[in-house]
Amino acid sequence: MARPGFPLSSWPWRAAAYLLTGAVVGVATLAGVVTVVVVCGALVLVLVGLPLLVVATLGGIPVAWVERRRLRLVDRDPVSGGHQVPTVPGLWAWLTTRLRERGTWRELGYALLFAGLLWPVDALAVTVVLICPLSMVAAPLLMATVGDGHEAKVLKLWTVTTWPTAFGVAVLGLFLLGLGTYLLGVMAGARAGLTRLLIASREGELGAEVVELARSRARLVHAFEAERRRIERDLHDGAQQRLVALTLALGLARLDTPPGPLADQLTRAHEEAGNALAELRELIQGIYPKVLTDYGLQAAVSDAADRCVIPVDVDLELPGRPAEAVESAAYFVVCEALANVAKHSGADRARVSGGHRDGRLFLEVRDDGRGGADPSAGSGLTGLADRVSVLDGRLALTSPPGGPTLLRVEFPCELTEAAERSA
Numbered sequence: 001m002a003r004p005g006f007p008l009s010s011w012p013w014r015a016a017a018y019l020l021t022g023a024v025v026g027v028a029t030l031a032g033v034v035t036v037v038v039v040c041g042a043l044v045l046v047l048v049g050l051p052l053l054v055v056a057t058l059g060g061i062p063v064a065w066v067e068r069r070r071l072r073l074v075d076r077d078p079v080s081g082g083h084q085v086p087t088v089p090g091l092w093a094w095l096t097t098r099l100r101e102r103g104t105w106r107e108l109g110y111a112l113l114f115a116g117l118l119w120p121v122d123a124l125a126v127t128v129v130l131i132c133p134l135s136m137v138a139a140p141l142l143m144a145t146v147g148d149g150h151e152a153k154v155l156k157l158w159t160v161t162t163w164p165t166a167f168g169v170a171v172l173g174l175f176l177l178g179l180g181t182y183l184l185g186v187m188a189g190a191r192a193g194l195t196r197l198l199i200a201s202r203e204g205e206l207g208a209e210v211v212e213l214a215r216s217r218a219r220l221v222h223a224f225e226a227e228r229r230r231i232e233r234d235l236h237d238g239a240q241q242r243l244v245a246l247t248l249a250l251g252l253a254r255l256d257t258p259p260g261p262l263a264d265q266l267t268r269a270h271e272e273a274g275n276a277l278a279e280l281r282e283l284i285q286g287i288y289p290k291v292l293t294d295y296g297l298q299a300a301v302s303d304a305a306d307r308c309v310i311p312v313d314v315d316l317e318l319p320g321r322p323a324e325a326v327e328s329a330a331y332f333v334v335c336e337a338l339a340n341v342a343k344h345s346g347a348d349r350a351r352v353s354g355g356h357r358d359g360r361l362f363l364e365v366r367d368d369g370r371g372g373a374d375p376s377a378g379s380g381l382t383g384l385a386d387r388v389s390v391l392d393g394r395l396a397l398t399s400p401p402g403g404p405t406l407l408r409v410e411f412p413c414e415l416t417e418a419a420e421r422s423a
Contacts, residue, residue, distance in 0.1 A: 011074075012181035015188035016130055018073040019122045022191065025070070026119020029063055033115045058098055060107030063114065064199045071195060074188045079200045110198040118191070125187045129180040136173025140166045243277040292331050296321045300331050301352055308338045308350070315353040320415030322361050329387050330363055330411060333395065336384055337365040337407045345369025345405060361411045371403035381407075 036056045043052060061083075068079045083103060086093040098104045136154055143152035143166045152160045160166045250270040257263045292300035298316050305312035321327060334352055341350045347369030354363035385395045392412050399405040 012184050014073045015181075015184040016126060018070060018188045019126045019184065019191065021070055021073075022122035023119050023126065025063075025066055026114055026122060029111060030115040030119070032059065033112065054099070057108055058095075058104065060109070060111035061098070061104065063111040064107040067110070067114075067195055067199055071192055074192045075196065079196055107199055110195070113198075118194075122191065125184070129183045129187070130177075133173045133177035133180055137170050137177065139169040139173070240277070240280055243273060243280060247273040247277055289331070292327065297327045297331055301334050304331070304335050304338060305352060309342045310347060311349050312338065313349070313351045315351070316363070317355050318361075318415065319356065322356075322411065322413040322415055326361060326391055326393075326411045326413045329384075329391055329393070330361060330409065333384050333388065333407075333409050334363060334365060336381065340373065340381075341365070341367045341369065341405075344373065345371075345403075347403075347405075356413075356415055359412060359414060361413050361415075363409050365407040367403070367405050369403050369405055370401075371399045371405050372401045373397060373399035373405050 036052070036059065040052045040056060071079055084097055084101060086097045139152050139154050139160055140163070142154075143149060143160060143163070146152065150161065152166060154160055154169055160169060247270065250266060250273055254263060254266040254270055257266055289300055289303065291303050296318070298318050301316055302314050305314045322330070338350065338352075341347050345367050347367035350365065350367040352363065352365050354361070356362075381395070381397065388395045388409055388411070393410055395407070395409045397405075397407050
């Protein structure tokens with residue numbers, strides 16, 4: 001409305017259409033409410049009206065449905081009804097679900113308010129702001145046609161007998177019509193805001209936002225895991241193969257070189273290339289282990305336990321493979337836990353156990369160290385807990401002073417057969 005061209009845009013006409021259709025729908029709603037009350041009141045004497053009264057409480061649903069579509073005339077943001085979907089099919093389940101919802105009763109209250117108060121306001125607004133100025137603008141036309149050039153009645157209130165007066169009234173009507181476009185916008189906006197407040201499902205909109213937020217977080221996790229796999233694949237097929245070729249070339253050159261300073265330099269270069277290759281393999285293993293992709297979580301956890309600097313017992317039995325995101329998150333939780341055990345716990349032995357039961361994958365990492373682990377001290381478990389929560393999982397850490405330390409993680413998931421996963 002702050003734009004200079006607002007009176008010439010489509011919005012004043014949209015506002016007028018919104019208020020005018022509101023008056024029409026309101027009259028129909030009032031007629032429906034009166035009819036239902038009269039019929040139910042007459043039939044309640046024979047106990048037939050009681051079920052009809054129960055059904056009449058659902059009368060606000062179609063009214064709210066119409067109102068949500070009328071809102072599109074002046075409100076570009078869609079309004080959600082937020083009605084729940086019955087858990088079982090059938091008319092009785094649908095009826096009981098609707099009667100238990102707060103939204104149903106809120107919509108019934110809006111329908112009664114609409115039928116008794118709001119539609120007269122809409123009609124009055126259209127009459128005062130639009131029809132009256134248009135009648136004034138039409139004064140010269142009325143004088144020339146109906147009044148035979150002698151007189152014209154303006155708004156049924158006063159009579160215009162001269163042409164200068166008629167044109168003056170028309171100019172005044174144009175001015176009021178231009179001012180009325182802003183008044184129409186204000187009134188339609190206020191009316192739409194009240195309607196949105198009364199019939200919009202705040203719980204449904206909030207729930208939709210929460211669902212979208214969870215989906216966006218899940219998409220970020222999947223994108224992150226895909227990027228890890230791409231980096232691992234590029235390093236494995238690119239830089240690692242080049243280092244392997246370089247190591248072989250240096251080894252052959254050293255064998256073909258007679259003893260001397262050049263042979264010593266080739267020996268050192270060969271050792272450095274071997275060290276770089278080992279470090280690159282460790283880096284690739286940390287980014288995304290190929291054993292996890294090829295053989296699954298059980299083999300990857302066993303491999304991580306073998307590479308740990310302290311003895312680790314593994315007791316993990318899985319009849320299938322979970323989803324890739326769950327499998328990746330579970331593996332890196334175990335790796336981070338074993339790294340913390342090796343660095344901070346002072347433990348002599350650790351144990352990784354887990355399985356799948358009741359639709360949940362659970363893993364436990366236990367050590368016999370000194371305990372006292374604090375996730376807020378930079379152990380890396382906070383970031384892992386965030387990744388677990390994105391997948392609707394739970395991560396719990398128990399580490400009293402003196403030990404032992406127990407890390408437990410659970411994921412809701414279903415397992416698939418290895419052959420199906422490979423396909």
